Amino acid sequence: MRKWILILMLLSMGMVVFNALQVNWETPLSGDSSVAVIGIMAALCAFLLLLLLLLSKKVSKKINR
Numbered sequence: 001m002r003k004w005i006l007i008l009m010l011l012s013m014g015m016v017v018f019n020a021l022q023v024n025w026e027t028p029l030s031g032d033s034s035v036a037v038i039g040i041m042a043a044l045c046a047f048l049l050l051l052l053l054l055l056s057k058k059v060s061k062k063i064n065r
Contacts, residue, residue, distance in 0.1 A: 002054070009050045015043040 019039040024030075028037055 002057070005050050005054050005057075009047055009054075012043045012047040012050065016040050016047070019043065 019036040022032065022036040023040070024033040027033060
């Protein structure tokens with residue numbers, strides 16, 4: 001399961017980079033740029049949730065020992 005979490009974290013960071021390249025930084029909240037900004041925020045949220053899952057798995061493993 002650890003490998004899948006790491007792969008999903010890598011994919012979410014890839015989505016952040018892709019969406020960051022799509023943003024028009026002069027007007028980031030207009031047109032298609034707003035969709036890219038929302039995509040960046042969603043990918044960062046997914047990354048943080050996966051990181052939290054990974055850390056909770058480590059903690060539960062230490063508690064069960």
